[in-house]
Amino acid sequence: MNTLTPQSTQLSLSQWFSRNLSAVIAVAGAQRETQRDALAPRPLSAVKIQQQTGIARSTLRALKSPVHGSDANPDLSTIERLAEALGVPPAFLLMRPQDWALLASAIDNSGDYLAAAHKLEAEDRLQAVNPVEKVLRECKVHPDQRPSLLGASPEVARANARDEWRRRACLKLDALMLREISKSGPRKWLAAIAGAWVSQTTPHDPSSSEQ
Numbered sequence: 001m002n003t004l005t006p007q008s009t010q011l012s013l014s015q016w017f018s019r020n021l022s023a024v025i026a027v028a029g030a031q032r033e034t035q036r037d038a039l040a041p042r043p044l045s046a047v048k049i050q051q052q053t054g055i056a057r058s059t060l061r062a063l064k065s066p067v068h069g070s071d072a073n074p075d076l077s078t079i080e081r082l083a084e085a086l087g088v089p090p091a092f093l094l095m096r097p098q099d100w101a102l103l104a105s106a107i108d109n110s111g112d113y114l115a116a117a118h119k120l121e122a123e124d125r126l127q128a129v130n131p132v133e134k135v136l137r138e139c140k141v142h143p144d145q146r147p148s149l150l151g152a153s154p155e156v157a158r159a160n161a162r163d164e165w166r167r168r169a170c171l172k173l174d175a176l177m178l179r180e181i182s183k184s185g186p187r188k189w190l191a192a193i194a195g196a197w198v199s200q201t202t203p204h205d206p207s208s209s210e211q
Helices: 006-010 013-025 046-053 057-064 076-086 090-094 097-108 111-121 131-138 154-177 185-202
Strands: none
Touching: 013 057, 013 076, 013 185, 046 057, 057 076, 057 111, 076 090, 097 111, 097 185, 111 131, 111 185, 131 154, 154 185
């Protein structure tokens, strides 16, 4: 079930960065020691953020609450410094609700793909080129089954397009997620999650979608 509001899917990535940054700062402060609400979230002060990152308070305000009609546009160094000060991965500051939902769904549906990754590792095939596609093949969700006796039909053309879409998607996620990961445990999980992600996002007719 899609639990995202229409507004959440219409916000720009820049707007989500500002929202994410504000939300994390609001709860990242040190715990109170003497007050009755000692366990209540406390914001990390702009002074402390400036001390830890070198980012001016005026710049921080602009990143958290851009003036109407403009978007926050931090460079990568700024995102990295803010993430380090806040104790979160830099990518998390850029994640949208739909990204989290898709990731959660991929993890939830990764059981069969993880079993396939375990099998590939036992056969010493998980370190080979394009392990994500190998996971899909092991799960028999790729390539598509071709309808028999249809020849060069539109459905066969769509199946060919889906196979090519998955092949390219597997290569892209392999490049993003597994390129620098050689340790077997994380590699198995990432290959499984990537496989589930590709499988659940494959369009019915990739030829009609923008590439």
